[in-house]
Amino acid sequence: MSRSLSYIAFIAIAFIAIAFIAFSILDINYLAPKNYIMISVSAQFEQLRAKGQAALIPFLTAGDPDLDTTAKALSVLDQNGADLIELGIPYSDPLADGPVIQAAATRALNQGTTFARVMSMLHSVAPHLRSPVILFTYYNPILNMGIEKFLQSIYDAGARGLVVPDLPLEESEVLLQPAxxxxxxxxLLIAPTSPPERMKAIAEKSQGFIYVVSTTGVTGMRDQMAKGAKEMIENLRTLTDKPIGVGFGISRPEHARQVIEWNADAAIVGSAIVKRLAHEGGLIEVAELCASLKRAIGHVG
Structure with missing residues (x-):
């Protein structure tokens, strides 16, 4: 019996030691006690450009696996290389999302995640983040709540940016002006199928940065980056000096490095983060991935 107890005690001590080392290396602090001045998306890009740095923008689905974990994950990402953080509001019909993020949204909704609960969580966490938070949601929930009420709600909660993947360019002014x-x-998003005149119109209207969708289809992890993204970035550089972020398909450090070498200002990583967060030990895995992504993009220019 004494040997069994000694063995159990040894395992427990070893587990605590491993956890301590991991948390020390990865700078994980769930309490995030500091209060930061919440800056705009544009201001964050300006600061990064002045330092010669590219931006890392990880994505989370709010409420997956639960809102407490989402709050912790926001802090973990903020402390391990994120420059801005995209937070998805779970929606029952996520047309632009691939299977990983669709499954996350379903789990979150099944957990009882609501817009109000997400805003309450964000309100408590956002003041402790250095990274501006960008909300990702579909157009229908905005219309149902009322545009101005929705915008004021997310601003009061601490969000400073908004991505609406199904917002038609022709209707965007209704949202852009009050926002x-x-x-x-x-x-605003630019798809690979966008003709040059539409790319120009989107570039002119987009605020904060321009979101380049690297490939046709939905979000998700891919083995390599679509080379068409390079041409899109090159074309956009002739139209605007606004920052350019590339998403849809970035899941590895080498993918992130590739789009920065193609002259993008930011790498947006979603499914790879969401997939890791969905299981036990996910916060440490997310911290590791975020840190490795930031190291990969390093300095630019």
């Missing part, structure tokens, strides 16, 4: 007045920057 600018409240202090929310609406980031």
């Amino acid at each position: 600018a007045e409240i202090g929310i920057e609406v980031i």
